Amino acid sequence: GEDVEQSLFLSVREGDSSVINCTYTDSSSTYLYWYKQEPGAGLQLLTYIFSNMDMKQDQRLTVLLNKKDKHLSLRIADTQTGDSAIYFCAETYHNAGKSTFGDGTTLTVKP
Amino acid sequence: KAGVTQTPRYLIKTRGQQVTLSCSPISGHRSVSWYQQTPGQGLQFLFEYFSETQRNKGNFPGRFSGRQFSNSRSEMNVSTLELGDSALYLCASSPDRASGELFFGEGSRLTVL
Numbered sequence: 001g002e003d004v005e006q007s008l009f010l011s012v013r014e015g016d017s018s019v020i021n022c023t024y025t026d027s028s029s030t031y032l033y034w035y036k037q038e039p040g041a042g043l044q045l046l047t048y049i050f051s052n053m054d055m056k057q058d059q060r061l062t063v064l065l066n067k068k069d070k071h072l073s074l075r076i077a078d079t080q081t082g083d084s085a086i087y088f089c090a091e092t093y094h095n096a097g098k099s100t101f102g103d104g105t106t107l108t109v110k111p
Numbered sequence: 112k113a114g115v116t117q118t119p120r121y122l123i124k125t126r127g128q129q130v131t132l133s134c135s136p137i138s139g140h141r142s143v144s145w146y147q148q149t150p151g152q153g154l155q156f157l158f159e160y161f162s163e164t165q166r167n168k169g170n171f172p173g174r175f176s177g178r179q180f181s182n183s184r185s186e187m188n189v190s191t192l193e194l195g196d197s198a199l200y201l202c203a204s205s206p207d208r209a210s211g212e213l214f215f216g217e218g219s220r221l222t223v224l
Contacts, residue, residue, distance in 0.1 A: 031211050042115070042201055042215035043154075088154065092211030097142060097159035097167040099211050104153065 004091055006102035013110050018076040020105045022089035025070060029091040032065060033099065034074045037086045046074075046087075076107075084109045113138065115216035117202050123222045129190040132219045136183050136204030142166075143185040144213065145177060148199040157200075160185055161208055189221075197223045 003025045012018045024032070030051050035043040049056045049063045049072070056063045062075040072089055086106050092099040116135040124130050136143050144159035144167075156169040160179035177187040183204075189196055199220050203213035 033211070033213075035213075035215075040217075042117075042217045043203075043213070045212060045214065048210075048212065090211075090213075094210075095208045096211065097144060097161060097205075097208045098156050098169070099144075099213060100156070101146075101154040 004089060004100050004102040006087075006089060006105045008103065009106050009108070011108045011110065012079050014079060014081055016079055018079045018083070018107055018109075020074045020076075020087050020089075020107065022072040022074075022102055023070055024072065024089075024091045024100075026091060026093075026100075027067070027070065028093060030094045031092050032063075032072050033090045033092070034061075034063065035088045035090060035101075037088065037104070039085075043088060079107075079109050081109045081111060083107060115202055115204050115214055117200075117216035117219050119219060120217065121220050121222075123224060124192050125224050126192055126194060128192050129188065130192060130221060131186055131188045132200055132202075132221075134185045134187075134202030134204075134216060136185070136202075137206075137214055140204035140206050140214070141183055142205040142208050143179055143183060144203050144205070145185070145187050146201045146203065147171075148201055148218070149197075154201070157187065159208075166208065192223045194223050197221060 033048040034046045060077045086104040090099040145157040159167040199218040
């Protein structure tokens with residue numbers, strides 16, 4: 001079945017790295033995504049990784065995928081106060097038209 | 112390119128009423144999906160439309176329905192509103208069904224009194 005889990009809260013100091021973790025249960029997931037939601041807004045697609053990849057880097061963002069443990073992480077380098085938001089991981093399948101989301105991790109960045 | 116536009120942004124209804132929410136996808140995007148976001152249940156998939164056909168449906172009662180028009184714009188309708196329907200309803204568009212890459216609107220916040 002489909003289930004995506006995340007820790008609910010993370011607090012870091014400005015300039016530090018943030019690591020947000022996610023576990024999923026369905027090994028047939030094709031794509032894994034990270035979205036960011038700021039207060040009063042919809043979700044913004046940040047980055048994604050295909051299930052046949054181990055790592056993807058996109059500027060300050062690094063996504064790591066451990067398929068054996070079904071573990072996904074998002075690392076934000078040099079975290080800024082503007083990075084404070086809720087981060088969602090999501091899994092989807094090719095041509096499914098549906099994504100399953102975790103409950104979101106609230107990242108607080110302290111100056 | 113304009114993003115996903117949802118209207119109305121905020122609305123208040125009473126129990127038993129019905130509501131229609133509208134979503135205009137990004138130009139050229141043919142897939143539109145809807146999600147309900149609540150503090151208790153998180154993001155729950157409602158349904159997905161592609162080429163005017165519902166292709167996938169979540170586990171919601173029949174009071175929740177939707178449709179997609181030939182220009183890819185979509186509407187969702189909730190009839191006989193219940194207090195528990197209070198939520199942020201998010202629409203997302205995607206260029207196709209293959210990747211699952213979703214571009215979200217800012218949502219319609221529904222309050223049921």
